[in-house]
Amino acid sequence: MDFDMLGLTPRLVNKLEELGITEPTPIQTQAIPHAMNGRDVLGLAQTGTGKTAAFGLPLIHALSKDGGKPKPKHVAGLILAPTRELAKQIADSLEAFTKGSHLRVGLVVGGVGINRQIEFLRRGTHLLIATPGRLIDLLDRNAVSLSETRYLVLDEADQMLDLGFIHALRQIAPLLPKERQTLLFSATMPKQMQELSNSYLTNPVRVEVARSGQTAEKITQSVHFVAQPAKQSLLVELLAKHKDEMSLVFLRTKHGAEKLMKSLRAAGFAAGSIHGNKSQGQRDRAIKAFKEGEITVLVATDVAARGIDIQGVAYVYNYDLPNVPENYVHRIGRTARAGASGQAIAFCSSSEMGELRAIQKVIGNELDVASGRIWEVETAPNRGGRGGKRGGAGGGGKRRFGAGGGSNQGGKPRGQKRGAPKSGGQKQGAPKGGNRRRSGGSKRAAS
Numbered sequence: 001m002d003f004d005m006l007g008l009t010p011r012l013v014n015k016l017e018e019l020g021i022t023e024p025t026p027i028q029t030q031a032i033p034h035a036m037n038g039r040d041v042l043g044l045a046q047t048g049t050g051k052t053a054a055f056g057l058p059l060i061h062a063l064s065k066d067g068g069k070p071k072p073k074h075v076a077g078l079i080l081a082p083t084r085e086l087a088k089q090i091a092d093s094l095e096a097f098t099k100g101s102h103l104r105v106g107l108v109v110g111g112v113g114i115n116r117q118i119e120f121l122r123r124g125t126h127l128l129i130a131t132p133g134r135l136i137d138l139l140d141r142n143a144v145s146l147s148e149t150r151y152l153v154l155d156e157a158d159q160m161l162d163l164g165f166i167h168a169l170r171q172i173a174p175l176l177p178k179e180r181q182t183l184l185f186s187a188t189m190p191k192q193m194q195e196l197s198n199s200y201l202t203n204p205v206r207v208e209v210a211r212s213g214q215t216a217e218k219i220t221q222s223v224h225f226v227a228q229p230a231k232q233s234l235l236v237e238l239l240a241k242h243k244d245e246m247s248l249v250f251l252r253t254k255h256g257a258e259k260l261m262k263s264l265r266a267a268g269f270a271a272g273s274i275h276g277n278k279s280q281g282q283r284d285r286a287i288k289a290f291k292e293g294e295i296t297v298l299v300a301t302d303v304a305a306r307g308i309d310i311q312g313v314a315y316v317y318n319y320d321l322p323n324v325p326e327n328y329v330h331r332i333g334r335t336a337r338a339g340a341s342g343q344a345i346a347f348c349s350s351s352e353m354g355e356l357r358a359i360q361k362v363i364g365n366e367l368d369v370a371s372g373r374i375w376e377v378e379t380a381p382n383r384g385g386r387g388g389k390r391g392g393a394g395g396g397g398k399r400r401f402g403a404g405g406g407s408n409q410g411g412k413p414r415g416q417k418r419g420a421p422k423s424g425g426q427k428q429g430a431p432k433g434g435n436r437r438r439s440g441g442s443k444r445a446a447s
Contacts, residue, residue: 006032008061015097025050026209032058035183040204042197043185048309048333049209052093055079055153055183056127060097062151063126069102070124073144077151078176079129080169082159084109084280085287089309090155091129103127110134111280118143132160132168139175146175154184154200158326161192173200187333188326188362218341219332221365223356225372228349231319232260236267238317238345239297243269246290247315248308249299250331252323260319261299271297302327308334318346321355325362345370 003024004013016022024032027045034041035058045051059077070076081087091107098105103126108117110133117134121144128144138144152173160166182201186193197204226234239247251257254275261273272286272295290298291310300308302322313335322328328346335342346367348356353374360366 003057007036008032008057009064011101012057012061012064012097015099019096021053025054027051027207028054028057030207030209031055031183034205034207035059035181036061038181040181040201041183041185042201042204042206043183044187044189044206044208045185046187046209046329046333048336051155051185052090053097055155055185056090056094056097058183059127059151059153060094060101060103063103064101067102069104070126070148071145072124073121073142074148075121075125075128075144075146076149077127077153078135078146078149079127079153079155080132080135080160080172081129081155082131082165083303084111084131085274085283085303085308086156087129087131088284094127094129098127105129108134108138109280110137111283114138114141132165132172136168136171139172146172147177149176150180152176152180152182152200154182154196156186156330157184157196158186158188158190158193159330161190161196166192166196169196169200188329190326218336219344220341221332221344221346221367222370223346223348223367224370225374226347226349228351231347231349232263234347235260235317235319236264236269239264239269242315244296245314246293246310246312247297247317248313248331248334249297249317249319250322251299251301252320254301256320257299257301261297264297264299269297270295271299273299274303275301276303302331310334311340314342316342316344318344321346321348321352321359323355325355325358328359329363 002013002022003016004010006024006029008016027043027049031041031043031054035055041055043051043054045054056079059079063076066076079087079090081090087107087109091105094105104123105127106117106120106125106129108121108128108130110131114134114137117138118141121128121138125144135144139146154160154169160169182204184197184201184204224234235249249260251260254277257273257275258277261271264271272289274283274286278286286295286298287308287310289295290308298308316332316335318328318331322331332342332344335344346356346359356367
């Protein structure tokens with residue numbers, strides 16, 4: 001099947017051909033016809049499978065056929081995204097699709113001056129891509145009206161829930177007409193997503209091209225059991241093996257990301273960082289440098305997990321495991337994009353065992369153990385940078401860490417009975433209660 005068979009306008013099909021896009025992806029094949037028929041759509045698909053075009057092309061098709069232009073300050077179609085990076089990525093794609101047409105595409109996000117955004121909106125906008133916070137700022141200033149917005153898209157809505165944007169949605173949604181078309185897209189489907197769907201979609205068509213939480217088949221996933229103080233030296237060792245290839249390294253906190261980036265630079269790596277303490281200009285420059293190969297290691301918090309669409313990212317390192325297991329899916333989705341292959345490598349310390357089990361439950365799979373033994377992580381003292389036996393040298397080969405218990409491979413520690421090394425009175429496997437202590441403190445969005 002090709003795009004003209006989906007019923008898109010000839011101009012739009014020709015534009016896609018100019019961009020080298022000739023064959024729709026599965027999510028596009030399934031979602032576009034329903035969207036063009038005016039149905040509300042709940043779309044579930046892995047990252048990197050073309051969700052932007054799945055909702056963007058039907059909107060461009062409909063607005064192109066209308067032929068009119070919105071009133072001053074009014075918006076015909078609104079696309080909400082949780083992060084600046086994702087919003088800009090969507091805007092770049094839609095601007096490419098609409099180039100040469102009469103459609104006006106606008107982007108409003110925080111971190112940049114608001115006055116230019118106000119000036120742009122004064123003329124009216126066909127498609128507006130926005131982060132919820134900045135949109136509310138503009139609404140409060142009466143710089144934009146949603147009273148005639150006929151199309152609403154919620155992209156990566158699960159992260160909107162995680163970042164607390166549900167309150168912003170409750171402010172924005174009543175300002176739109178009740179008679180509208182709503183499209184909701186995401187890679188995961190936590191319980192709250194169904195509630196969100198029930199609140200904002202009317203009799204939606206559910207389009208699911210992969211099980212919720214499923215990761216791309218071409219991503220090789222593994223875990224190193226390593227003491228927290230030993231993570232940095234292990235990362236340096238692994239990065240040195242592929243110094244010229246592109247790597248993303250995810251941490252939980254802004255401070256930790258910046259500190260690690262500086263340490264990697266001192267170790268001779270071309271590294272940059274992106275996190276919430278960076279201005280929008282700094283974040284844009286870091287992504288541009290990464291895309292153009294000026295830097296090969298980008299250290300990031302989850303603010304970047306949904307907004308980096310760069311071909312050629314070969315490795316994703318989960319230096320800190322995420323508090324929210326669904327974020328693991330989005331982090332590793334930055335590699336193996338558009339059919340390529342990639343590697344996702346997780347570092348797990350003793351305080352992150354609960355996070356690891358939660359991740360494996362979400363993805364429905366167990367990670368291969370690349371190095372280290374659980375009991376070494378749980379009992380190893382801090383030995384100044386490597387902890388235990390190199391923080392993870394224990395045995396090679398592919399092994400599994402079971403979702404419901406400890407590692408049962410690589411033999412047992414000397415002088416201990418099988419299966420029962422002690423660590424603070426705990427048995428070898430899962431710390432009691434799934435180890436509810438979260439490393440990095442309370443749950444927070446590292447934006």
